[in-house]
Amino acid sequence: MDFFGNALMGFQVALQPINLMFCFLGVVTGTLVGVLPGLGPVGAMSLLLPTTFHVSPVSAIIMLAGIYYGAMYGGSTTSILVNIPGEAASVVTCLDGYKMALQGRAGPALGISAFGSLIAGTLSVMGLMFIAPPLAEIALRFGPPEYFSLMILGLTILTFLASGPMWKALLMAALGLFLGCIGMDPDSGTFRFTGGILELSDGVGLVPVAMGLFGISEVMLNVEQSMGRSVFQTKIKNLLPTLQDWRASFWPIIRGTILGFFLGILPGGGAVISSFVSYAVEKKISPHPEKFGTGMIAGVAGPESANNAATGGAFIPLLTLAIPANAVMALLLGALIIYGIKPGPMLVKEHPALFWGVIASMYLGNVMLLILNLPLIGLWVKLLKVPYPILFPLILLFCLIGSYSLNNSILEMGLMVLFGVIGYLFKKFQYEAAPMVLALVLGPMMEHSFRQSLAMSDGSPFFFFQRPISSVIMGLAFFLLIFPLLPWFKRKRPAFSE
Amino acid sequence: MNHDQISSAGLFVIGLAICLGSIPYKLGSFSTPESGFMPFLIGMAITVFSAVGFIHSTMRKKNGEEWSSLMRGVRWQNSLIILASLWGYVFLLMPLGFFLCTTLFMAFLFRAIVPHRWPLVIGGALLTSTAAYVLFEVWLKAQLPKGLWGI
Numbered sequence: 001m002d003f004f005g006n007a008l009m010g011f012q013v014a015l016q017p018i019n020l021m022f023c024f025l026g027v028v029t030g031t032l033v034g035v036l037p038g039l040g041p042v043g044a045m046s047l048l049l050p051t052t053f054h055v056s057p058v059s060a061i062i063m064l065a066g067i068y069y070g071a072m073y074g075g076s077t078t079s080i081l082v083n084i085p086g087e088a089a090s091v092v093t094c095l096d097g098y099k100m101a102l103q104g105r106a107g108p109a110l111g112i113s114a115f116g117s118l119i120a121g122t123l124s125v126m127g128l129m130f131i132a133p134p135l136a137e138i139a140l141r142f143g144p145p146e147y148f149s150l151m152i153l154g155l156t157i158l159t160f161l162a163s164g165p166m167w168k169a170l171l172m173a174a175l176g177l178f179l180g181c182i183g184m185d186p187d188s189g190t191f192r193f194t195g196g197i198l199e200l201s202d203g204v205g206l207v208p209v210a211m212g213l214f215g216i217s218e219v220m221l222n223v224e225q226s227m228g229r230s231v232f233q234t235k236i237k238n239l240l241p242t243l244q245d246w247r248a249s250f251w252p253i254i255r256g257t258i259l260g261f262f263l264g265i266l267p268g269g270g271a272v273i274s275s276f277v278s279y280a281v282e283k284k285i286s287p288h289p290e291k292f293g294t295g296m297i298a299g300v301a302g303p304e305s306a307n308n309a310a311t312g313g314a315f316i317p318l319l320t321l322a323i324p325a326n327a328v329m330a331l332l333l334g335a336l337i338i339y340g341i342k343p344g345p346m347l348v349k350e351h352p353a354l355f356w357g358v359i360a361s362m363y364l365g366n367v368m369l370l371i372l373n374l375p376l377i378g379l380w381v382k383l384l385k386v387p388y389p390i391l392f393p394l395i396l397l398f399c400l401i402g403s404y405s406l407n408n409s410i411l412e413m414g415l416m417v418l419f420g421v422i423g424y425l426f427k428k429f430q431y432e433a434a435p436m437v438l439a440l441v442l443g444p445m446m447e448h449s450f451r452q453s454l455a456m457s458d459g460s461p462f463f464f465f466q467r468p469i470s471s472v473i474m475g476l477a478f479f480l481l482i483f484p485l486l487p488w489f490k491r492k493r494p495a496f497s498e
Numbered sequence: 499m500n501h502d503q504i505s506s507a508g509l510f511v512i513g514l515a516i517c518l519g520s521i522p523y524k525l526g527s528f529s530t531p532e533s534g535f536m537p538f539l540i541g542m543a544i545t546v547f548s549a550v551g552f553i554h555s556t557m558r559k560k561n562g563e564e565w566s567s568l569m570r571g572v573r574w575q576n577s578l579i580i581l582a583s584l585w586g587y588v589f590l591l592m593p594l595g596f597f598l599c600t601t602l603f604m605a606f607l608f609r610a611i612v613p614h615r616w617p618l619v620i621g622g623a624l625l626t627s628t629a630a631y632v633l634f635e636v637w638l639k640a641q642l643p644k645g646l647w648g649i
Contacts, residue, residue: 054639165502167551171509174543178516181537185523190533192523220580223611224572389614390622393607396580397600397630400587405640410592417584424577428568429505447536459529 007129010356014364019059023361026063027368030070034090035078035380036391041071042327042437043215046207047398049335050406057339058354062361064335068328069121069311069362072271073369076113076304077380080106089271089307092279096292096299103295107238112249112297113304114373115241120257120305121366124312127261128319129359132348136320139345144452145464147321149473151446154323156477157266158435166484168431176436179204180443187451199411206334208403208412209440210327212419213426213433215399219392220424239374241297249301252282256305263306264313264325271307271314271326278306312362319347319355322445327434330441500565502555509548516541579610595645596635600627 013019033044045064052060075090080097093113100109142150159169182193183203194200241249259281260274282302283292292299314325322343324330336343341351348355373380403416423433457463465471499507517538526532559565587603594602605623608614614622631649634640 050640051634165551165554167506167547167554171506171544171547171551174540174547175509175512178537178540178544181540185533188533190523192533192537193519216584220577223576223580224574387612389608389612392611393604394626396584396607397604397626400584400603401630401634401640401642404591405634405642408641410588413591414588417581417588420584421581429501431505450536451531454528454531459527461528 003129003133006133006352006356007360009352010358010360011363013058013353013357014062014360018055019062019357019361020364022055022059022063023066023365024368026066027070027073027365027372029063030067030072031074031369031372031380032383033067034071034074034076035383036386041068042210042331043218043395043399044071045328045331045335046210047215047402049207049331049338050402052335053338057336057341058357060335060339061332061354061358062365064332065315065358065362066365068332069308069365070369072304072307072311073114073117073373074380075307076117076300077110077373077377078384080109080113080300081381082384089275089310090304091272092275092303093300095279096294096296099293099295100297100300105295108241108245108297109300110377111239111374112241112245112301114239114370116249116253116256116301116305117308117373118366118370119253120260120309121312121369122363123257124261124264124309125359125362125366128312128315128362131265132316132320132355135316136345136348139321142321142345142469143467144449144456145467145470146473148446148449148453149464149470149477150321150323151442151449153473153477153480154317154325155435155439155442156480158326158438160480160483164430164432169435172426172431172433173435173439176439177443177446179209179436179440181447186444186448197411199407199409203444204415204440205406205412206331206437206441207406208416209419210331210437211399211403212416212421213423213437214327215395216417216420217423217427217433219395220420221427222388223392239377245297248297252278252298252302253305255281256302257309260306260309261313264310265316266325271310274306274310275303278302315358318343320345322347324438324441327437330438333441500555500559500563501568503552503559506548506551506555510545510552513541513544513546513548516544576611580607583607583610592643593645595647595649596642597627597631597647597649598645599643600630 014023029044029048030041033041045067048067049064052063072089076093076097079090079093080101083094083098097109097113100106155173159166159173180203182200184191184201191201256274256278259278260271263274263277264271279292279299279302282298283289286292286296286298288296314329317323317325318329318333322333324333333343341347341354399416399420400413404410404413406412426433453463454461457466460466464474518541520534520538520541523534523537524532525534525538583603583606586606587599590602591599601623603623604626605619608619608622609616631642635642635649
């Protein structure tokens with residue numbers, strides 16, 4: 001079947017009423033998660049994952065994907081109106097978006113953010129459609145050493161980009177890999193580190209770990225702070241940007257889209273990095289860089305487009321190589337495995353309805369989001385007023401029920417609470433949880449590829465540097481590891497962090 | 499000791515424990531790695547990275563870097579209350595059943611952190627438990643633990 005035939009089939013799948021409903025549910029939940037500070041897309045997806053076991057995998061993935069890109073849309077609303085980013089990827093939108101709101105231009109800021117997101121989201125889905133299938137064909141030639149090297153590169157990029165000292169991120173990745181070793185060794189059938197607990201024979205579940213690290217720990221930190229927040233009171237008008245706004249935003253949107261898409265593809269990249277890079281680029285090339293931070297519409301249009309474009313790009317390594325680019329994709333990978341679908345290069349051929357259906361649903365989801373975010377902006381503003389003392393018990397309850405209903409297991413519920421405490425301590429001691437979650441998902445695959453590669457090479461650890469593709473990837477990973485030690489980077493690191 | 503010294507020292511011990519814990523699963527060799535091989539390497543990596551972290555944080559301390567208390571200026575008691583309620587839920591869910599346990603849990607949280615009025619506490623807790631029961635048990639067919647009244 002040709003490209004257009006596949007795309008048509010994708011739309012046939014996505015337009016089925018049940019899939020449309022799940023797409024709508026996903027983008028609404030995503031927007032809600034983005035609007036309400038305190039629960040990110042990873043937390044929300046892990047919360048809702050158990051509820052999707054009763055529907056088809058296509059509908060479930062459509063909904064989970066909708067949550068991800070929906071959160072990017074919703075996150076900008078709080079950044080612009082309350083100066084609190086609902087999502088990490090919207091942090092940079094606060095700088096100019098909130099200033100625009102203070103100047104009485106909340107409407108155009110919200111409007112350009114929604115339109116920019118729509119354009120970027122749509123273009124990145126097109127990129128995904130064109131790039132993913134040929135990349136999957138190339139990936140069919142990959143053997144265990146190439147897969148192992150790619151996973152090492154993914155973890156290295158994530159640790160390289162993590163905030164704070166690199167040793168902390170590397171430690172988190174190593175801890176995640178260890179968690180991935182718990183349970184039955186698939187190669188020998190030995191039970192490792194289970195302590196005789198039968199429920200651990202399948203390993204430590206991704207959902208309780210993610211819910212604990214991202215949901216419970218976040219609530220524990222939030223209740224330690226003041227729980228009041230003020231919402232911008234001025235009436236929001238003129239949501240449609242003027243011609244002058246469009247003129248100032250057109251190229252930032254295009255640049256943000258391209259940057260976001262390609263940074264999203266990189267394992268370890270993603271929406272947060274893309275939005276910051278886009279802002280930095282816009283500021284650098286602007287004739288008035290000094291005005292950034294005072295309410296420049298380009299400072300909203302670029303980053304908001306970049307973070308949405310990154311969501312489309314992030315699907316490429318997941319769907320073609322089974323390598324998640326970030327923690328959200330790691331959760332989607334886990335979901336695919338739970339549904340009995342083997343992600344990787346064969347996914348496009350073996351499950352075309354899922355692949356093309358999910359992509360087509362992203363087009364539709366982006367249109368739904370525009371409708372949700374512009375005319376219904378008043379509703380989202382009202383939701384911002386839900387007091388946190390009412391909201392946090394509900395989040396905790398959903399986490400508890402979600403972790404229990406996964407396997408009707410009290411142990412998993414206890415594990416989630418335990419990881420909540422661990423996540424809380426990590427945040428207190430400034431360790432990032434994302435490398436740990438990514439490593440937990442990649443761990444079993446990495447171990448399998450590593451042992452297969454060693455067996456293929458008769459035990460030579462240099463085997464990874466003897467095959468062309470693998471050696472290039474390993475070289476890149478090695479470079480990223482030693483890069484922070486270079487004197488030039490040490491001098492520049494504070495500027496990078498800014 | 500500063501925060502990074504404490505955390506890296508703790509992780510150093512965990513790394514060593516993983517290395518030692520891997521040995522009973524047999525390490526094998528590079529050409530025929532056994533079940534303990536990968537966890538042993540990971541344990542080694544944790545030990546090395548945490549040692550680097552300890553040295554790094556010691557150097558920062560020697561350079562006069564200030565460290566503020568982790569609990570200063572925050573209401574850490576609230577986190578303890580949350581934690582206690584979560585563990586309470588985990589241990590009481592089976593004996594009390596979903597509905598009663600959830601109602602008590604929600605009422606406790608609505609009252610303990612920011613005290614709401616009692617009608618709101620009781621009404622909110624009952625409403626949330628009922629909605630959660632209908633959503634998960636009735637609609638999504640999750641098999642939640644049954645209590646005294648079969649719910």
